[in-house]
Amino acid sequence: MAGGPQRLASGGATIDRGAPVRFTFDGRRLDGFAGDTLASALVANGIALVGRSFKYHRPRGLLGAGAEEPNGLVRLGAGSAVEPNTKATLVELHDGLVSSSQNRWPSLAFDVQAVNALLSPFFAAGFYYKTFMWPKSFWEKFYEPAIRRSAGLGRASGLPDPGRYDKVNAFCDVLVIGGGPAGLMAALAAGRAGARVILAEQDFVLGGRLLSERHEIDGMPSSAWSAQAAAELDGMPNVTVLRRAAVFGSYDSGTFGVVVSAAPGETGPRQTLWRIVTRSAVLATGAIERPLVFGGNDKPGIMLASAVRSYVNRFAALPGQQITLFTATDEGWNTAVDIAAAGGRVVAILDTRREVSPQLRALAPAAARIFLGADIKAGRGRLRLTAIDVVDRDGRAERIATDCLAMAGGWTPMGGMAIHLGGRLAWSERIGAPVPKSTPAMRIAGAAGGQLSLAESLASGAEAGLAAAEAAGHAAAAMAIPRSSDDVVTPFQRRPYAKTRRPAFVDFQNDVTAKDIALAVREGFAIPEHLKRYTTLGMGTDQGRTASLNAIEILADVTGHPSTELMPTSARPPETPIAIAALAGASRGEHFRPKRLPASHDWSAAHGGSFTEAGPWMRPRWYTRTGEADWLTTVNREVTTVRTSVGVCDVSTLGKLDLSGPDVAVFLDRVYTNLMSTVPVGKVRYGLMLREDGFVLDDGTAARLGETHFVISTTTANALRVTQHVEYCRQVLWPELDVSLVPVTDQWAQYAIAGPRSRDLLQALLGDRIDIGNAAFPYLAVKAFDWDGVEARLFRVSFSGELAYEIAVPASVGAAAFERLMDACVRLGGCAYGTEALGVMRIEKGHVAGSEINGQTTAADLGLGKMLSAKKDFVGKMLAQRPALAAADRPALVGLRPVDRAGRFSGGAHFLAPGATPSIEADEGWLTSVAFSPSLGHFIGLGFLRNGARRLGEQIRAYDPVRGRDTLVEVVPAAFVDPEGARLHV
Amino acid sequence: MSDGWTRPAPAFPAFPPRPGLAVEEIVGRSIVTVVARAGQEAALRAVVETALGVLLPEGPRRVAGQEIAFIGIGPGKWLAIGLPVAALAPLADVAAIVDQSGAYGVLSLTGAGARRLLGRAVAIDLDDAAFGAGSVATTIIEHVGVTLVRTAATPPAYELYVVRSYARSLAHWLHETMG
Amino acid sequence: MRILCPYCGERDAHEFSIRGEAPMTRPVVIGVPMAEAVAALHDRRNPPGRTREFWYHGAGCRSWLLVDRDLRTHEVFGATLASGAF
């Protein structure tokens, strides 16, 4: 038969018989239709065994037809696109779909680990905590590896996810969650009122239960009515309908998270995260049916009655040849009616209630036997249900042959999202379950709010939609509620938990039985939270949808506490499991974070630049030339070139802040530790900032461009933090000071020109546009000038210790300026240098950088104690005087070199006295920065050494066990090259 | 003496046109940050009106005159668009005037697709009622700070100001998202 | 969580960074007894309820704000420019 051997000849609300589809399950080629789910196609192909449970590896079939499915978990796809643990009930069937079962070896029908079931007397709840302790050493070697081997259900690919993901922001007046009868009515009501509406439905078709039931609305089949409603909504410009949309969380201030999946074959992102901000929401997520707990209730072929109706009515797939019904509700009887109407055979109807109405009895198909006050002692069969052992109200036992049992145990409203933000649930005696309460932020409609009948659903949906639209300012006329077929729901009758010797499953996926719950209670885990954690009940991929309420009822029976006291008080996102990649979106791989590129980037890339991350920036580490054996050769060449000739380095990444206003000098005096008000116009001063707690925040320069105008620099790494800090000082601490702050890091491309021939380079480039003679433009001078029509600034500052300048131009001409500089530089025999050479030279000079200014050091630690002005208050001054910060024996900055000049050491080594046994007490400090100095021909380093200032000339060990090194080093002043600074002033 | 090197370089790669969406870089536009001195906002407003013929917008709005537009980016802070920094000299007594022409790359996005594209990007309601012509928002797109301006209602037209160093990362994102 | 920035309008909280609860006194200046200065910088009332905090709209208008918020519910009652908070 087309679409599978168990496919009915007619019917099926969503399948397209004109669109046959081929797919595979465990390698078997099977047929289905477009509009099937993988689950419905498996049912149509007569496949009952679809998976193995987690703990005991018991054979399992489909339990449900939707998001509640605990058993039918498959591995989808192949290669890197594998998606484990996927609920077959939520997979939209498409041509070429590849699926396989999980958690079994070697095959689904024969699974070696099913032996676990034989040991189930030992594997009771909480078993792990009591054992595997003897002998101690066995845990790590034997027990734990064994436990880990049996972990998990599906297997991940282990390969990078090849999918593309995206994110969308959306805003609306009304978000309707769920596109069943209540959701459709809510969206129609709010949409017709003119509100901006988003309707999100997890399924690929709108309609919810309307697709699975044989109801009538306005005289047409309910599935036809829902198609009509969907068409109207799709046509409204103010309504956005999201299908395949899983609303997974309700967050603060009306924000919701939704993952929308692409349709099969659709190009574009596999999934898109919608971040929806709404004025209010309508929760219309429906309810799911409860299984009945009895011995052997997990045999493949035993399903929820509502799922059976879905398979029969929506997908025209008959889940068995001889079907029985086990119900605790009136609605359950519809299942028998629908099966019979579809031409299926109902063998028996078992109702747990001792009496039912004559009208209900009249619904039963003629051939079906009826048992009232019935219970099932056992479900039988190995890989599929073959029979049930029934007891009726008079105690008569009987075995009935059946291959499919439909269970109707009442309903659990899906109200979890209503309490994501801390709302409350109320116990409804009418349906025997907790239901959420409506709030202005979230109105509950339909079965999610316990309105189980179709008429109630439609009416409550319309009411909620209208109210939400009105709250958003859209006046609306009341909406006519469509006439619907009568499906009056009788109040729920609680069924006492039947004791049985056989395993009666409450949580199917995690193999938690009624006995496990009783045992947990015996051991004191008698409240739901303890029970859940002790037994793993509700912790599976189905999030306990079919387990939670039965567990509460059993717990109530065992403990004697009323169910109302045991219901959940909180729920958290995600309401439905969502892929990690969907939350991450496009921020992956190279694009995990954006890159900042300086204007010279293309030049560097074309000239051998090798790049490194510096905060958000990419900077050249060095510029490799052909024939250079390794990076050290390159860096040595760059350093030597700067020290002997001239080099150019892009320093645009340093943070730059433009500060101006009448009070700017006063302000900077308070922000920096040293005086800035005394800097003459046209001069630059090195400055230090502390945090309020007295530790060093950052260092940089302040250049006074005018009486009331400064531009200050920060380190690359701290630019944002310093900006935030200075804004805090300006806006919060001293709003009375008239100071403007404008970040200009991106405005100015800035290049360092360093080396004895740097003046020659500038002379060649700038000619007489600016007088750069030592007298006219001495060390620490700054001047703005016109560079052939470009506004430029020249600073005479030096990080390398050489005669050096920095020239700044607007970044929009930065690339051209860098090329000009490099042309002139190369003509003089100079070169571009990268961050590595920059680092070597600053260590040679003993200048501190991020490894030293690491947030844990004081000005004195850095050898900069003199920069704390005694003449004024400044941020951090007060708390820098705390005893431990002012202590004399703190580790202080020193220089280090290997006693054997051929030796080497590395940053992160600790200082120990020669001969000392390593211990915390013997630890005297650590190396922060190390480089090979081509100028000196050996390694040099900076470090913090206890009492460092008084220990020059001592020998000490640089102890580096993680690198297997232990080097004798000599303590020297923290300046290796030109310690007098003579080269700066030439 | 200028040999043409004063011409600003583009910040973005080119964007091939797509149906319903044109993305173009506006190169060489003058952009100046104007910050009112303490207590001088009213005075600044008066000077701007007399000298430039524009009413400074209150809040995050764009107001355009003949040659210049002002975009509100913070309390007492605007971007002045269109005139070089020298032309704003009359404002200097009551405001800080800082040239940022080199700092930004500017994109113009036009067409029905522009709103859809930007709607994916910014966590701001771009509905006509909430973000009509003249609206301004300084916010982020995929970790990159931007200032978004709605310049026209129909067809929807926007300008996007991004600091130059981030322009290529943002361009990558736009290319990816435009499909 | 969304915060109504007095300049930019309503924005998601991730555009902001938080300095923490606003101290009742201006934090630290020379002349204050050390114990008070230490307390001003470090101590927090941290009530399980409504409080005022300093937030910085770094991704927007770069204003420092005083945000009035409930720590139990995350309800944001309002935000004002922090200028003159001390």
Next chain:
Amino acid sequence: MRYSALSLAWNAATGHRFWKPAWRDAEPKPAYDVVIVGGGGHGLATAFYLAKNHGVRRIAVVEKGWIGNGSVGRNTTIIRSNYLHPANTRFYEFSMKLWEGLEQALNYNVMVSQRSILNVFHSDAQRDAYARRGNAMRIAGVDAELLDTDGVRKRYPFFDFDNARFPIRGGLLQPRGGTVRHDAVAWGYARAASDLGVDIIQNAEVVGIDIQGGRAVAVETTRGRITADRIGISVAGHTSHVAAMAGLVLPIESHVIQAFVTEAVKPLISGVVTFGAGHFYISQSDKGGLVFGGDIDGYGSYAGRGNLPVAEDVAEGGMALMPAIGRLRILRNWGGVVDMTPDGSPFIDLTPVQNLYLNGGWNYGGFKATPAAGWTFAHLLATGQSHELAAAYRLDRHATGRVIDENGQGAQPNLH
């Protein structure tokens, strides 16, 4: 009932009908020698060690809800002792040693799983910083190894090495780091403490602390007044408002930190991994779920739930480090309330109120500290003197400047 091979076999054979409650659900008595406020991991461990190490007999743990409902039940189960600062190194290594013998000490399998912890780094400067930390650990007798890129690749071939925004240059490995079955820690301590006579009183919320003449003499609870010679506060996340009942204002902010667990899959990630370029850390539980988290949300909160941007940030970090987890689905996401301090380190100390003691301010490091915090807090409560291993965790350290700031962020709790 002692757990042994024999008791297990006997119970299995008799249908598990004779197991007894793991701990007694006690009724409050009017007076105790020591009352510990807070039935989390720390509070229960403190009670156990008070009884075991110090022979204190009349001990009550009062818990406002159910035991294990706080941080011990809402963390990412990681244990490690890879700290830089000597005070932390000593303390957490002591804690690690207690973890290593905990099953035997408690006769309860808390599933201590020492599968290693790896901190990945991405730059030379980070390498040096991790080398400094690793060397500090080695000097203190703690295990630490510095791996290069290949060393990381050998353990985790599915990391993104080639296409990354922040390429992986190596990692600091502590082989003895790992995970513990977190809930079992609360239950194991509760059971062992209960066996030693400790009263575990659930659903008793402390609503007041009675102070007379500068001395704390009793707690008022929703189940009545309980007098005590000594009172210990151990209420992670809620320290501020319990301390406020004694008039104390502390250097603590309550923050939310989110954690996530995926659907269970077959073993993929062998140890604990932290990502140095984003906010992300991950491990895989014995059941197969990937357990991961990232940074705190950053704002003060007692709500016990976070928001979407931080969840996205965490997922981005995860995908940047290991794009192989993309199609695994997040099953649960929860938020814990943590008390953050100005230097990121905790307090175990006396308070200005006589007979009132504090164990708090654990930032997000409280779980791994549980045994040592219990041990040293018990010592403080029993003797009135700080244990030498916790002597640095003083309340006055911000006044003296003896801060214990591992990451150098300074006096802003939400940056630690």
